[in-house]
Amino acid sequence: MKKAKIHWYEEAEQRLNVLNDLDVFHLKAYKISSLHKEKMKKYPDQKIKKHDFVVGDSVLLFNSRVRLFPGKLKSNWTGPFLITQVLPHGAVELENKEVAMFKVNGQRIEIYLVHSENANEVVEAYNLYEV
Known part of the structure; x- marks a missing residue:
């Protein structure tokens, strides 16, 4: 060992410094990956619509199985249904x-707007004349 002239303390400190640098590198990579995940999550979250449904609303239900049995004039929406x-x-x-x-x-x-026989009902429901 004396012939190789190895300084054990210096070698140990150097290895510890390399390990500390690796830890810093891993933490930095973790932060970057978490930021990337947040950015990538924003795109699908933009398509989510926030609806405030109330008991008694009439709604239409989206039927995703229409693609299995395609038809020219087949609607994707079924209903109306009542929210209980x-x-x-x-x-x-x-x-x-x-x-x-x-x-x-x-x-x-999706909320279903019921067809009314009287046009005044629609005007009152949406308050078209109030500005």
Whole structure:
């Protein structure tokens, strides 16, 4: 060992410095990857619509299985359904005359504007004359 003239203390400090540099590098890479994940998450989150559904609203349900049996004039929307309960985390309980109650994700439904026979009902509902 004396022939190699190795300074053990200096060698140990050098190895510790290299390990510390590796830890700093790993932390920096972790921060960069978390920032990248946040940026990439923003794009799909932009497409999520926030709806405030109320019990008693009539809604249409999106039928994603229409693609399996395509037809020229087949609609993707079924309904109207009546909201009987609004559950936490965006879930909604629907009811129809033909179908019993069932739970659906709130992202699959849209508010259905019922056709009215009297035009005054529509004007009153939307307050078109008030500015």
